[in-house]
Amino acid sequence: MATTHTQRTAKLMVSPSIILLLAWMIIPLGMTIYFSLLRYNLLSPGTESFTGLDNYKYFLTDPAFFAALSNTLVLVLGVLLITVIGGILLALLLDQPMFGQGIVRILVIAPFFVMPTVSALVWKNMFMNPVNGLFAWLAKLFGAQPFDFLAHAPLFSIILIVAWSWLPFATLILLTSLQSLDKDQMEAADMDGAGMLAKFFYITLPHMSRAITVVILIQTIFLLSIFAEILVTTNGGPGTESTNIAFLVYSLSLLQFDVGGGSAGGIVAVILANIVAIFLVRMVGKNLEA
Amino acid sequence: MSSIHLKNVVKRFGEVEVIPPLDLEINDGEFVVFVGPSGCGKSTLLRVISGLEDATEGTIHIDDQEATSMPPGERGLAMVFQSYALYPHMSVRKNISFPLKMAGMDQNEINSRVNEAAKVLNLSDYIDRKPGQLSGGQRQRVAIGRCIVREPTAFLFDEPLSNLDAALRVNMRLEISELHKNLKTTMIYVTHDQVEAMTMADKIVVLRDGYIEQVGSPLDLYNKPDNKFVAGFIGSPKMNFFSGDVAAQYNADSIGIRPEHMDSSTESGKWSGVVKVAEHLGSDTFLHVVLDDLGAALVRVPGDMPVTTGDRVYATPRTNELHRFDAQGKTIKN
Numbered sequence: 001m002a003t004t005h006t007q008r009t010a011k012l013m014v015s016p017s018i019i020l021l022l023a024w025m026i027i028p029l030g031m032t033i034y035f036s037l038l039r040y041n042l043l044s045p046g047t048e049s050f051t052g053l054d055n056y057k058y059f060l061t062d063p064a065f066f067a068a069l070s071n072t073l074v075l076v077l078g079v080l081l082i083t084v085i086g087g088i089l090l091a092l093l094l095d096q097p098m099f100g101q102g103i104v105r106i107l108v109i110a111p112f113f114v115m116p117t118v119s120a121l122v123w124k125n126m127f128m129n130p131v132n133g134l135f136a137w138l139a140k141l142f143g144a145q146p147f148d149f150l151a152h153a154p155l156f157s158i159i160l161i162v163a164w165s166w167l168p169f170a171t172l173i174l175l176t177s178l179q180s181l182d183k184d185q186m187e188a189a190d191m192d193g194a195g196m197l198a199k200f201f202y203i204t205l206p207h208m209s210r211a212i213t214v215v216i217l218i219q220t221i222f223l224l225s226i227f228a229e230i231l232v233t234t235n236g237g238p239g240t241e242s243t244n245i246a247f248l249v250y251s252l253s254l255l256q257f258d259v260g261g262g263s264a265g266g267i268v269a270v271i272l273a274n275i276v277a278i279f280l281v282r283m284v285g286k287n288l289e290a
Numbered sequence: 291m292s293s294i295h296l297k298n299v300v301k302r303f304g305e306v307e308v309i310p311p312l313d314l315e316i317n318d319g320e321f322v323v324f325v326g327p328s329g330c331g332k333s334t335l336l337r338v339i340s341g342l343e344d345a346t347e348g349t350i351h352i353d354d355q356e357a358t359s360m361p362p363g364e365r366g367l368a369m370v371f372q373s374y375a376l377y378p379h380m381s382v383r384k385n386i387s388f389p390l391k392m393a394g395m396d397q398n399e400i401n402s403r404v405n406e407a408a409k410v411l412n413l414s415d416y417i418d419r420k421p422g423q424l425s426g427g428q429r430q431r432v433a434i435g436r437c438i439v440r441e442p443t444a445f446l447f448d449e450p451l452s453n454l455d456a457a458l459r460v461n462m463r464l465e466i467s468e469l470h471k472n473l474k475t476t477m478i479y480v481t482h483d484q485v486e487a488m489t490m491a492d493k494i495v496v497l498r499d500g501y502i503e504q505v506g507s508p509l510d511l512y513n514k515p516d517n518k519f520v521a522g523f524i525g526s527p528k529m530n531f532f533s534g535d536v537a538a539q540y541n542a543d544s545i546g547i548r549p550e551h552m553d554s555s556t557e558s559g560k561w562s563g564v565v566k567v568a569e570h571l572g573s574d575t576f577l578h579v580v581l582d583d584l585g586a587a588l589v590r591v592p593g594d595m596p597v598t599t600g601d602r603v604y605a606t607p608r609t610n611e612l613h614r615f616d617a618q619g620k621t622i623k624n
Contacts, residue, residue: 184375185375187371189388193362193392194392203377206377206380
């Protein structure tokens with residue numbers, strides 16, 4: 001029934017939802033671009049005036065911006081490194097036949113269902129607290145000085161927390177890919193005299209490369225905008241040591257009430273995310289081609 | 291020298307005994323075919339020899355060397371899998387050179403061996419392609435190439451032709467036979483297809499439920515089957531079996547006669563019956579006949595014999611090619 005008539009009707013019928021979706025995207029983006037061109041501070045309402053690209057100039061020359069940029073990259077790369085390597089090792093372990101496999105697998109997924117604010121608070125108060133935390137207790141058990149994670153290694157601590165909640169996701173995707181590995185190939189490699197390590201590097205890892213690509217792509221999208229974990233643990237500090245771009249935009253617009261500057265930061269963040277996306281697709285996207 | 295000796299080999303999966311105690315000798319340079327219906331343990335036996343499965347009991351000697359607990363990579367055997375089991379992310383060249391690389395061979399030596407194998411197997415044009423871009427027959431050849439570069443003590447084939455279409459299967463059958471003539475290496479070949487077994491083997495091992503029913507050359511098995519199972523399994527189309535009064539005439543519990551071992555006529559003969567279906571193949575015609583008193587039987591007649599459905603025909607078994615079996619299904623020797 002693909003006549004011109006039915007096609008026109010079909011287009012007419014789907015247009016409301018398409019227009020709605022488009023508006024949903026275009027209006028906030030347009031508003032943000034518009035605000036980013038204004039001198040707009042909530043502390044002095046009614047004094048908005050057009051300033052051109054000044055907000056962008058201030059944002060891009062702000063020393064906090066460079067700190068936030070490098071923090072964002074370190075955060076993303078650190079978490080990716082831990083989750084991909086840890087995920088592969090965990091998936092290899094979970095693939096072994098063992099007693100209670102089903103329950104163990106559900107337990108492994110559990111951290112993924114804990115909300116970011118909750119998991120960050122649990123880590124902050126129950127593990128990393130220098131007085132009451134588990135790590136402090138462990139350190140004291142061995143007679144060592146407790147380490148104040150969030151004060152002395154804030155970015156590393158956040159990487160740890162975020163990696164913990166994303167590890168199950170990576171493990172799960174890598175495990176399913178591992179389970180789809182053809183048993184005959186492993187046996188052929190056995191016959192060919194390949195050892196454990198050779199089998200892993202020549203057969204298993206290439207087989208998982210597509211799943212690893214998927215994990216990296218999906219995680220990068222979410223990790224670029226990590227916010228809750230920073231807000232409830234370090235608040236971006238000390239100084240700007242654990243501030244990423246998302247948190248910088250938040251602090252500009254809602255802590256310093258500079259809506260114009262915050263909007264400019266938001267647009268810069270969008271552009272940066274797109275640059276990262278282009279690089280990612282270039283680098284790992286070719287793995288996805290059949 | 292590459293002989294393989296199995297002594298009292300037993301394989302159990304938990305309680306289930308797949309292979310009861312079994313002895314087998316495979317001599318140097320022989321082409322041995324394991325044949326039997328599906329589920330008879332032939333693939334398991336091959337995997338026990340290869341080392342992919344451990345023997346539960348018994349010993350395996352390869353080249354007069356105890357190999358029972360050796361890992362598969364050290365036994366010096368090469369295997370072609372039913373699914374080919376090529377490495378999908380590697381090019382043909384890398385696939386073939388993989389075992390050599392694992393053995394830590396010098397790169398120049400690897401290259402020359404791979405090129406040589408590719409030439410022998412007509413793979414030179416595809417050497418840089420991935421397995422996914424090859425046809426079934428080409429994949430099969432890559433799998434064989436991966437085996438021959440190692441210069442193994444013996445080749446193991448696990449139903450290698452079952453994924454190919456009929457025409458290609460006949461071709462590959464010939465190629466594998468030629469390969470064996472050229473290399474003169476011991477080969478063990480598993481199949482459920484008795485035609486493959488008959489055409490390729492020096493020695494056929496007929497298996498049923500893990501037991502070896504008979505070992506012998508193809509014509510031995512065809513002419514002198516040890517029992518009713520082998521008689522029915524080897525030969526195509528299948529042997530006709532009759533029991534009851536007609537068998538008693540020959541002092542047997544049952545008798546068997548192959549379709550090609552009956553003289554037929556439209557006028558007179560020992561047994562008579564009505565043709566139900568006539569399959570004209572040109573050179574021969576196979577008649578599905580309902581014999582009076584005896585029941586259904588298959589008779590091969592010359593292609594020029596003018597018979598069709600509903601005709602009455604007469605068949606006379608050639609006495610010297612008639613097989614007699616006792617109540618246990620064993621052949622009664624004359």
